[in-house]
Amino acid sequence: MSEPDDPNRFERVDWDEIDRSGRLHTPTRTAFIVAMVLFAALYALESSNVISLGWRLELLDWVILLGVAVLLSLVVVPAVRQRDLTLRVLGRLVSRPIHAAAVGFLAVLSFVAVVGPIIVGSPELAFQHRFHAPYGFTSEAGWHADCLGTMTAGEGVTRYCEGSLTYPLGTDHRGHPLGHLLIEGARIALYVLVFTAAFVVPLAAIVGILAGFRGGRIDDLLMGYVDIQLCIPAIVVFFIGYMYWNVSLLLLLVMFGLFSWGGIARLVRSETLQRREDGYVLVARSLGASPLYIAKRHIVPNITNTLIPAVFHLLALLVLVEAGVAFLGFHHIELYSWGSTIQEGLDPPLTGIGFVMDPHEIWWVSTFPAIALTLTLASLKLVGDGLRDALDPRRTH
Amino acid sequence: MSTQPHTTTPQDRSDDEEPLLSVDDLRTRIRTERETIHAVDGVSFTVNRGETVCLVGESGSGKSVTCESLTGIVPQPPAEIIGGTVEFKGRNLLEASESTLRSIRGTEIAHVFQNPQSALDPVYTVGDQLVEAITIHEEISESDARERASELLRQVGIPNAPTRIDDYPHEFSGGMQQRVAIAIALAADPALLIADEPTTAVDVTVQARLIELLRELTDGGMSVLLITHDLRVAAALADRVLVMFGGTIVERGPIEALYSQPAHPYTRSLFDSYDGLSRRGDRSARGDIPTDGCRFRDECPHAIDACAGGDQPPFYTVDDRKTHGASCLYYGPEHDPAPILHDDAAVNTLIEEPTDD
DSSP states (O other): OOOOOOTTOOSOOOGGGSOOTTOOOOHHHHHHHHHHHHHHHHHHHHHTTSSOOSSOOOHHHHHHHHHHHHHIIIIIHHHHHTHHHHHHHHHHHTTSHHHHHHHHHHHHHHHHHHHHHHHHOSOOOOGGGTTOOOTTOBOSSOOOSSOSSOEEEEETTEEEEBOOTTSTTOBOTTOOBHHHHHHHHHHHHHHHHHHIIIIIHHHHHHHHHHHHHHOHHHHHHHHHHHHHHHHSOHHHHHHHHHHHSOOOHHHHHHHHHHHHOHHHHHHHHHHHHHHTTSHHHHHHHHTTOOHHHHIIIIIHHHHHHHHHHHHHHHHHHHHHHHHHHHHHTOSOTTOOOHHHHHHHHHSOGGGGGTOOOOGGGGHHHHHHHHHHHHHHHHHHHHHHHHHHHHHOGGGOO | OOOSOOSOOTTOOOTTSOOSEEEEEEEEEEEOSSOEEEEEEEEEEEEOTTOEEEEEOOTTSSHHHHHHHHTTOSOTTTEEEEEEEEEETTEEGGGSOHHHHHHHBTTTEEEEOSOHHHHSOTTSOHHHHHHHHHHTTOOOOHHHHHHHHHHHHHHTTOTTHHHHTTSOGGGSOHHHHHHHHHHHHHTTOOSEEEEESTTTTSOHHHHHHHHHHHHHHHHTTOEEEEEESOHHHHHHHOSEEEEEETTEEEEEEEHHHHHHSOOSHHHHHHHHHHTTOOOOOOGGGSOOOOSSSOTTTTTOTTOOGGGSSSSSOOOEEETTEEEEEEOOGGGSTTSOOHHHHTSSOOOOOTTTSOSOO
16 A cells, blocks of 8 residues: 555556555555565564665665665556556657756666765875876966876975876865765765665655545645744754764755755645546546556656656755755765865865865866766756656657 | 327337446535536446447546546545446446455456547556456466557457557647557457547548447447437437436436437437537536526526526426436426427437437
């Protein structure tokens, strides 16, 4: 019953899955249960030190892992089971170069976010290498203890260096390579995306469909709650949490996640209200379909053209919010978010101790994360629009 | 116009046969914030096995709500079925649980609706929707279901059914969409087909072909409850006709008797409207329909004081044919129907000229 309606499932439902009373073992449900059991077992074994994964998993990592399990069972399993349709939709999605580029960027981002940290490990402090310019550029502030590239000028402790291939994108004030920081930022962005897609979107969709489809008191109750929630600024709640608990990405995700789904729920509800009056819903009822079946098979696919862009908009928004909060400095100090890196590039921390440094002298520290952030947001929007078009059978001709 | 009683009507059936569907005093009201409308206000009729019964009446007379109340698919709320019995194969559907009703819908009683454009889900191919209709109650393999779907499409007259099965609804014309909708209704081989204005939303040439298709179905022994406002459609298909006005049935009878001698003043005005003789204004120009007594009395040229108050008059036999009844006091023992019958020349030729030509 509680299977979340996932917006990416569409069109051809495989016929084994048709809702028959008493039929519990649909592939999606089975996958969901298996994923949850595996997850719980892993968690139990790891936390009781029976097995060791080699590295320490924080609560945040567990939550994200759970999110991955949810997404795998609710999106990937149905997509693979209906691979004809999935391939057709993907083909349509990448048929326009701009959408293909956006999909490509997000794929690279995800890959880098997962594989990158494993390869390069955690960034280490290397103050002697701070403020190295990217390859092909020359440093404008003479802060280098070591020059890795050619030294262009220098006098006493002041050295000006050319960028070197050791740090192709330059370094920040701690000597962290920018490339490394981008990978770390990508991981955080992916965390935000997984958390939102796995927990926030299903919640919004279920609440919206429930309110729109059942109507009456349930509708009043749910939408009343959503209205209240929409009045509460998430950032204030986040700051209240910030005062009492350790600051963490999880706190940010939970706070903003909990307070950001109201808009989508309202949108889904209003679409559902329209769709449930459509003739095919009445036809399905006249054929003896149950409300749950109608919601899954007829309502969800028919609201995707509204839901999908809104979902991708929310994903982009939360990535931006995370960067913004990190930019303001309310982030975990060991998490190198794009937002915090941009902030460090714009307001070099060394100025506080008496040195004067203009942000433009270390432009690469803020520019590269800003480009990565912009490309991510643009790609999310483009993929949202592209996916909507690709899922609409009326646009195939 | 002949006032001679028909001595025999082919639709006279033996009384001992249990009707397939028997509706008694069905009442459905629709609550809105401003008012409560008694959309169905004491409707009784029966549908026998293999019979085609036609419910005719103007827009808003409660035809659709009646039919949607039978299987409980009328949206509740705002609608509410507040009384009566709907007996189908010996079971009272109004007392049945939702799951029982679900198992009856589609397999026993299927619906076809007016608007074919919205009856099909735009995101699925017609084949998918047919397979859905087949497998919703029956566990058969997908390939078998697709074969059935293809067969159904062929049966309702879709050319090149095996290739068109993977087309989307928007690739079909309105008439073809309605054929698909009929095929979906037929998917589980229902005992009773309820067709709600199936030919209204399509153009006249397509209408004729759809009537042809429906006639094949009715001739094939299926029981059909057909809703229409079009007397010509009724003439082409019906065995018996029920005339509905203001949520009540005002006249009922075998098609030939009723068409050759429409008895109720409303029925007569309905026939007149076909000849351009109607003196009745548009619905919006008229006031509210009374909720007691004879619902038609405000517009009836023959209304008398006795028409007001109480319930809709009982059915009085017309010309002593017990199958032909009119809910009008003039046909009662205390009155003489002559003024109505001789009021104007409500002669209609509809029965002699079936429509599909």
